Amino acid sequence: MKLKHTALIGATIAGLLATGYAVAASEQFIGLPSYRVGPFGSNGASLYGGWIDYMAMVNERDGGINGVKLTWEECETEYNNARGVECYERLKTKGATGNTVFQPLSTGITYSVLEKVAQDKIPMVTIGYGRTDAADGRVFPWVFPMISTYWTQASAIINYLGTKEGGMDKLKGKKIGLLYHDSAYGKESHAILDKLAAKHGFTVEKLAVANPGNEQQAQWLQIRQMKPDYVILWGWGVMNATALRTAAKTGYPREKVVGVWWSGSEEDTIPAGDAAKGYTAAGFNVAGANYPVVQDIKKHVYTKNKGNMEDKERVGTVLYNRGVVHGIITVEAIRKAQEKYGKGKSLTGEQVRWGFENLDLDNKRLTALGAAGFMPDLKITCADHEGGGKVKFQQWDGTKWKVVTDWIEGDKSVVRPMIEESAAAYAKEKGITPRDCTKEM
């Protein structure tokens, strides 16, 4: 009796474990280094939720990519570099062909695995974060800081302020405050803003906020003394809402505060309450649930109760939609790679890398995907791993984000040479010979 009992339990456990491996013959595995706890947990939950929902929708609506089902597994990183590396190693060999793509949504983790991805031949896509000079694909073949890097974004913000003033020459003599998160992420803004300040003749006043940023009285009192014409908010997580509240307390008009895209989500403005009204932020995707792609997710995923978001109200928020953008880019890259390496096949990371490098999402394709106006058009090449470089600006009206500009482009003539210079320095330090892009196919 006892033996039988034990055998039964053993069989049950074996069955439980085996279900994880009993997958369809063709699958494409995507490892998700997500974070749902910790100071940035709510941001991670929205973004990875949107991404998972998009992949679930592709599986439900189209039966996968040319019949290849998408499978995925999450690994909790807690936004911590060491845990991120553990997740990277854990996810690396899962699935039929190993991990397809690694997108950690953390600049720190990006740096930690930067060299590993090249060894393991797994592409790393960092949409709107990560190492800026990786946009030079000749030096960083495996890293794709897509849509827009921090530097392009900073330049786009300055261009936006220029149009607001009525011309770039009007920026001369202006004073712009930069309130940044005191970390690798926040410091990415310095070099480019100094350069642009020299070019356009404005001055930059840099104010650091220590992590996590829930105390900013001193910084805003300084801002009140300096009276800058604009303040660029370069924050993340709890720092953003605190900045808006403290700005209101010290009487700095929020209309003059411009946030970067990691400062411009509902998670930042709703906790700030009325203090957020009038605040503008950049974004490479917009908010709203009325786009066909989000409607499709609702129709194919949420009506079947398969949605990933616990709070359905958050479908269509800025970060959720950003997750959908991650999903679209990942799926389209796999689709592109299948055109070359065989439709309906599971592809390796190396093959999908080719898909990313030859990704071309023009407006026609975006319309077909139901994402026209939702995200900018994007064309990746061997040399340029950034692609678009366009952002839209949205203003918070107290209840929702309202798009106030069309796509605004960064100043590539300033940014690109900086990227190439920095990448060349890295290549020299590491002894990398840059690829010759004329020979790549």
Place this chain on the structure above:
Amino acid sequence: MLYREAGQFKASYQEDQQIFPIRQDKLGFIAILGFFFVVLPLIASEYWLQAILIPVLIFSLAAIGLNILTGYAGQLSLGSAAFMAVGAFGAYNFILRIDGMPFIVALLLGGLCAAAVGVAFGLPSLRIKGFYLAVATLAAQFFIVWALVKFPWFSNNSSSGVITAQHVEILGFAFDTPVLKYLLTLAIVAVLALVAKNLVRSTTGRGWMAVRDMDVAAEVIGIRPMRAKLTAFAVSSFYCGVAGALYAYTYLGTVEPEGFNLDLSFKILFMIIIGGVGSIMGSFLGAAFIVLLPIFLNVAMHALFAGSMPAGLGSNLELIIFGGLIIFFLIVEPHGLARLWQIGKEKMRLWPFPH
């Protein structure tokens, strides 16, 4: 019966004072070393080596460092992560700025930098004790991280303050695969752990323990508290510094000052509390517990509840169970895992005749 010591006679003081006076312990330890040095590199996968074993070893070293200061010398410190950062950035700058700097020398010099900084921040310990000292070391934690971010020289003017560790090469031999990195880390940790074990059994170590138990009495019997406290800070910071350099060179490859934050200091403090305050072995057990348990919980959650539970709930549940287990262990055995092992060993020595 398992631990039969009949017939093991000690005929000299030397024999009586060795680290493992019981033969079974010695053989067991050699077997464990053999397992970690020979068997594991052969059977363990890249994931186990790179993502599990290397960090456990590195954190064990940092925990030994903190244990010397807190467990043996009785000086509470919250700055261990900052001393790790000094070691990492120190080793980086030595290799970067001096041509042909050997890796091991850079590692030791990085540790010495940390030791020097540790002594500087240990000076307040001559006047203040307990929680007040903890707050003073907290200043070290924030000051060092701030300084590394503030002065771009430390990170070779990297725009974001991130440093990328150079390739590890010893005598022309490149340590570039996970197995080699693991063996290198293991060798360094093993040697330093042996040094630490002997240090705490020596005059220096006994001086630390005397100061820990009662500094006035220690002074009366002829131990100089200043010297004991500052050597404890120096040795402790040296260990943390070497651990930090290994963290950068054999584990992550790139580090930023922000990574060595207060959370990491607390994590190391938890390691020695869980493992056993005042025990070298406890440092290893504690580090293994704190590093492995969250990963184990994450994997177990996925295996058991994949798909049937909202992902956010799963992640939060892991933290709840982790915290619960820490409290459980502290209630069941406040002296840590090392004490559990000690009790188990005593029982085995008497078994099967406990009376």
